[in-house]
Amino acid sequence: MKGLKTVKITYSIMSVCLIVLGLIFIIDPRMSLGVLCKISGAVLIGYGIVKFAGYFTKDLFQLAFQFDLALGIVSVVFGLALLFKTNNVIEILSISIGIFMLVDSTLKIQTAIDAKRFGVDKWWLILVMSLVVAVIGILLLIKPFTATDIVMIIIGLNFCLDGILNLIVVQSTVKTIRRNQKWEI
Numbered sequence: 331m332k333g334l335k336t337v338k339i340t341y342s343i344m345s346v347c348l349i350v351l352g353l354i355f356i357i358d359p360r361m362s363l364g365v366l367c368k369i370s371g372a373v374l375i376g377y378g379i380v381k382f383a384g385y386f387t388k389d390l391f392q393l394a395f396q397f398d399l400a401l402g403i404v405s406v407v408f409g410l411a412l413l414f415k416t417n418n419v420i421e422i423l424s425i426s427i428g429i430f431m432l433v434d435s436t437l438k439i440q441t442a443i444d445a446k447r448f449g450v451d452k453w454w455l456i457l458v459m460s461l462v463v464a465v466i467g468i469l470l471l472i473k474p475f476t477a478t479d480i481v482m483i484i485i486g487l488n489f490c491l492d493g494i495l496n497l498i499v500v501q502s503t504v505k506t507i508r509r510n511q512k513w514e515i
Contacts, residue, residue, distance in 0.1 A: 334387045334504065337380070337395075341500050344380045347373050348493035355486025359479040364416055366482070367423075371412030378405030395504075396444075397437040404430065424481050428470030431488050435463035438495060445503050452502040459495040466491060 351373050355366065382402030384395035408426055415422075442457035450456075466488045473481065 337384045337387045338500055338504050340380050341384055342497060344373075344377045345493045345496040345500070348377060348496070349490050352486040352489030352491075352493060355482050355489065357486075359482035359486070367412045367416045370423075371409040371414075374405045374409030374412065376409075378402040378407075378409060381405060396441065401434060401437070404433075423485065424470045424473055427485055427488060428467045431463055431467035431492055432471065434492060435460045435467060435495070438463070438499060441499060441503065448503075450502055452498060455498055456495070456502065459491065459498060463488065463491050463495055 351370060354361070354369070379402065381395070381398035385399040385402065387395060408430060411426075412423070438456060438460040442453050442460060445453035445456060466484060469484055470481075470488065475481065475484075
């Protein structure tokens with residue numbers, strides 16, 4: 331139980347870091363791309379490690395972390411790429427983050443449906459936020475705009491919304507037996 335609580339807290343902290351990273355992109359989209367890549371790479375590596383660890387916890391519902399093994403690995407690989415391969419990064423960043431957010435939001439749509447079956451009250455909030463993140467992920471893929479500043483702001487918005495979505499999911503679906511005795515078998 332202690333391991334689950336630690337992962338839940340760490341997952342929440344990393345989600346807040348994702349929100350802060352998004353705010354940096356929104357507030358200062360002209361910041362050096364190299365700096366943004368290094369910051370993003372470090373945050374994504376940490377985020378991936380936490381997702382990976384979350385997958386191996388003993389969550390009662392097994393909803394919040396059910397896809398985190400694969401997403402953790404992808405996040406770490408993407409973070410490493412941002413740290414070490416910064417050439418043509420804006421194009422790669424936009425497409426990669428768009429794909430990552432689209433996949434993550436699609437999996438969270440499934441989590442919302444599963445959460446509804448388990449009777450989680452905020453399943454609908456997970457669903458709505460997942461759809462919003464998916465739409466912004468699609469915007470990053472089709473990139474109907476060319477200005478780098480706009481791309482950076484959209485990336486920041488996507489990071490913020492995904493961080494908020496992750497907080498909603500982890501706070502709504504991660505249950506321990508002590509917190510919810512009726513689920514004990």
